[in-house]
Amino acid sequence: MIVFGLEGTAWNLSAALVDEREVLYEKSATYTPAKGGIHPREASQHHAEHMARVVGDVIAYARENDLQMDAVAFSQGPGLGPCLRTVATAARALSLKLEVPLLGVNHCVAHIEVGKWRSGSTDPAVIYVSGANTQVLALRQGRYRIFGETLDISIGNAIDKFARTVGLSHPGGPKVEELAGKARRYIPLPYTVKGMDLSFSGLSTAATEAAKSHDLADVCYSLQETAFAMLVEVTERAMAHAEKKEAMLVGGVGANKRLGEMLDIMCRERGARFFLPERKYMGDNGSMIAHTGLIMFKSGIRTPLAKSCVRPGFRTDDVEVTWGPTNS
Numbered sequence: 001m002i003v004f005g006l007e008g009t010a011w012n013l014s015a016a017l018v019d020e021r022e023v024l025y026e027k028s029a030t031y032t033p034a035k036g037g038i039h040p041r042e043a044s045q046h047h048a049e050h051m052a053r054v055v056g057d058v059i060a061y062a063r064e065n066d067l068q069m070d071a072v073a074f075s076q077g078p079g080l081g082p083c084l085r086t087v088a089t090a091a092r093a094l095s096l097k098l099e100v101p102l103l104g105v106n107h108c109v110a111h112i113e114v115g116k117w118r119s120g121s122t123d124p125a126v127i128y129v130s131g132a133n134t135q136v137l138a139l140r141q142g143r144y145r146i147f148g149e150t151l152d153i154s155i156g157n158a159i160d161k162f163a164r165t166v167g168l169s170h171p172g173g174p175k176v177e178e179l180a181g182k183a184r185r186y187i188p189l190p191y192t193v194k195g196m197d198l199s200f201s202g203l204s205t206a207a208t209e210a211a212k213s214h215d216l217a218d219v220c221y222s223l224q225e226t227a228f229a230m231l232v233e234v235t236e237r238a239m240a241h242a243e244k245k246e247a248m249l250v251g252g253v254g255a256n257k258r259l260g261e262m263l264d265i266m267c268r269e270r271g272a273r274f275f276l277p278e279r280k281y282m283g284d285n286g287s288m289i290a291h292t293g294l295i296m297f298k299s300g301i302r303t304p305l306a307k308s309c310v311r312p313g314f315r316t317d318d319v320e321v322t323w324g325p326t327n328s
Contacts, residue, residue, distance in 0.1 A: 003071045003297060004058065004094065005290025008087035009079025009107050010038060010132065013047045015058045016286030017067065018294055023287045024067065027057040032170065037160065038131075044082030051090050058286075069098055073293020076104030076303075077314030078132070084310035092308060103293040104303040107284075108133060108316040109144060113295065114281050114288035115250040121275035125244040127235050127263065128316075130251035130284075131156035134198065136234050137316060138242040139324075144316050147238035148196035155227055156253045158200035162223060165208045166216060176220045177256050183221030187214050191226055196237060198230050228259045232266050239272065248275040252283040299323040 002024065007014045016026035029050035031043045062069060074091030077084055088104075095102040112126050126137045126144070134150040153161070156173065163172020168179075189206050192199040207223040235247055247267050249260055260276050267274040281288065299322040 001070050001294060001298070002062075002067055003073055003103075003290045003294040004062075004069045005105070005286045005288070005293055006055070006072070006074045006087050006091050006094075007107070007110075007284050007286045007289045008047045008083050009075045009077070009284060010043060010083060012284040013050055013054055013087075014284065014286035015054050016290045017058055017062060017069070018287055018290035020294065023290075025058055025061045026286050027054045028285065029054050036164065038080070040080040040082045043080060044086045047083055047086045051086070055090060055094065069100055071101045071103055071293060071297045072098065073103040073105050073289050073296070075107045075110070075289050076308070077107060077311035079107055079310075079312060081310065081312045084312060088308060088310050092305060101297065101302045102305065102308055103296050103301065104308055105289050105292045105296065106314050106316060106319045107289075108135070109319050109321075110288040110292040111250045112137070112144060112248075113292045114285075115248050115275070115277045117291055118277040118281050119248060119275040121246050121248045121273075123244065124246035124248035124275060125235055125239045125242060127231060127247065127249045127254070128251045129155050129231065129249070129253035129259070131160065131253075133251065134200070134231075135316060136196070136231070136238045138238060138244055139321060140242060142321050143319065144321065145242075146315075146317050147241065148198065148234040151194065151197050151199045152201040153204070155200055155231070156251075158204040158227065159223065159253070162204045162207050166211045166219075173253060173256065176224065177258065179217045180221040180224050180258065182217040184215070185218055186225060187218055187222040189222050189226045191230060193230050193233055196234055198234060200227060203227060224256070224258055228256075228262050231259070232262050235263065236266055236270065239270065245272045246275060247272060248277075250277060250282065255279050255282045295323045
């Protein structure tokens with residue numbers, strides 16, 4: 001079975017072909033703003049302008065290699081409305097053209113499923129961290145239950161916001177990580193965990209203020225250490241509550257080596273295993289949509305055209321998981 005997947009919730013437009021064993025082909029085009037953060041209208045225009053080339057390259061690969069596509073999967077949400085609508089329109093057209101079923105995929109669930117597929121994890125507590133999302137989840141009774149999440153902005157947005165205010169170029173996360181490696185001391189910053197939830201907006205603001213009177217490398221290091229310690233605390237409690245012996249890190253911010261290191265230390269101290277997918281599967285990619293569409297298709301799920309409307313606020317725990325060990 002081969003599924004075509006199309007991702008385009010925010011920065012990255014990406015299309016891929018996946019079968020049960022491997023990623024067969026992937027093509028991407030990334031939107032980069034001239035300054036500041038993402039502009040939804042501009043991002044959607046970028047996707048529209050590059051859609052024919054990205055999708056066309058993948059279709060051409062399939063034809064050249066005599067590959068028959070069995071379904072078309074697309075990122076239905078969550079994400080930026082204009083970007084989602086551009087992708088959904090293309091996916092519907094391709095589904096009709098090829099006369100194959102359509103599958104609307106939850107972007108967050110796709111991060112989890114591709115992470116499990118590529119890392120070998122089977123039943124983890126999941127730390128999902130990206131530019132727009134921060135959630136700690138675990139599969140319980142047929143859904144990915146959210147044990148903890150951000151109360152305001154995501155960790156990715158918090159780091160990027162700080163980076164912009166101190167003059168670091170886009171993308172800010174890697175620049176902050178690089179500077180953190182040159183730090184000489186820790187500067188106390190607000191540590192905000194409320195029950196099982198987290199808050200990052202005050203931390204970002206405090207780091208910005210600290211940068212006015214402290215070495216920037218020290219502030220970057222302190223920002224990372226504080227934010228990541230908050231995530232590790234909530235993850236450890238989620239693992240205990242859900243009785244999980246595995247933890248898996250997914251999402252674009254998961255590419256940060258220090259965050260992975262801290263989670264690995266926590267897992268080893270608990271006698272648990274830590275899983276980290278390959279770096280290329282951490283950010284948004286068409287392969288994760290195609291793979292999740294494939295396992296959804298095999299479990300009997302289809303998305304009729306009448307129900308293929310985009311869902312910008314599509315929550316992870318809205319998805320009924322009808323594949324794999326759903327009742328752990």
